[in-house]
Amino acid sequence: MSSQLIEYKYKDIYKFLSIIQDSVEYDVSFWNFNEEMFVDAATKFNKTTLLDIYVTTTLFNYYHNKFKEDGDCIESDEIDRWIEIMKEYEIIPAEEYDEDADDASLVWFEKNIAYFEDLFNKISPELVHILFNDKQFLFKFNSLVQEIVKDEEKNYNLPWPKESLIEDGTIKRQPIPKWVTNAVYHRDKGHCVFCNRDLTGLVNILRQSNYDHIIPLKQFGTNDPCNIQLTCEECNKSKGAQLKMPKYKYQSWW
Numbered sequence: 001m002s003s004q005l006i007e008y009k010y011k012d013i014y015k016f017l018s019i020i021q022d023s024v025e026y027d028v029s030f031w032n033f034n035e036e037m038f039v040d041a042a043t044k045f046n047k048t049t050l051l052d053i054y055v056t057t058t059l060f061n062y063y064h065n066k067f068k069e070d071g072d073c074i075e076s077d078e079i080d081r082w083i084e085i086m087k088e089y090e091i092i093p094a095e096e097y098d099e100d101a102d103d104a105s106l107v108w109f110e111k112n113i114a115y116f117e118d119l120f121n122k123i124s125p126e127l128v129h130i131l132f133n134d135k136q137f138l139f140k141f142n143s144l145v146q147e148i149v150k151d152e153e154k155n156y157n158l159p160w161p162k163e164s165l166i167e168d169g170t171i172k173r174q175p176i177p178k179w180v181t182n183a184v185y186h187r188d189k190g191h192c193v194f195c196n197r198d199l200t201g202l203v204n205i206l207r208q209s210n211y212d213h214i215i216p217l218k219q220f221g222t223n224d225p226c227n228i229q230l231t232c233e234e235c236n237k238s239k240g241a242q243l244k245m246p247k248y249k250y251q252s253w254w
């Protein structure tokens with residue numbers, strides 16, 4: 001399917017964005033997530049990325065806890081705002097809300113759990129579109145993923161297909177699809193993320209592009225679009241299987 005222009009619907013998207021950024025910054029790992037979806041996204045390139053899964057589950061977990069802990073403090077106008085947001089995404093929730101009832105806000109949330117899940121699934125592409133541009137965020141996010149794949153504490157019992165792993169428990173390399181390399185090339189503006197060397201071929205046709213795993217597969221990285229970056233051949237070879245934070249440079253608009 002070819003790329004399409006998609007309209008942002010929710011103008012306060014940065015409120016949700018800050019929740020995801022803070023969660024990654026403070027090492028809030030995946031929990032209460034679909035394990036089969038996680039394994040599928042980690043082992044082979046999917047357009048529903050690990051970051052999509054993280055966004056939807058983290059937002060749901062965050063607001064479920066918020067309604068549980070702050071239910072008595074949530075006023076009816078905040079419920080009205082949620083209903084307004086859902087309608088922007090063509091979701092019609094159950095609007096029955098009795099603010100005089102015990103745990104009224106939590107009861108309303110749990111009555112509308114399916115609608116909240118639908119909402120966060122529809123918001124996710126907007127957040128991923130923004131976060132995919134932040135290479136330092138992606139490094140930290142993929143470090144969270146790395147800990148799950150590595151699972152030294154044996155906290156997870158994920159259904160890894162035997163054919164997707166090699167003997168040391170790391171994930172087998174998969175060919176990177178063209179749609180992934182196109183996205184990464186445009187995100188990184190045709191420049192190496194480490195030395196900023198121009199790889200567009202407009203100035204120097206001798207430079208070779210390399211698509212590199214941010215967290216290497218040998219370090220329990222994944223075959224996920226959000227774990228791929230553009231490097232020159234020299235930086236790719238010198239990095240090898242090491243962990244190395246990309247440099248974040250940008251050109252001023254004026």
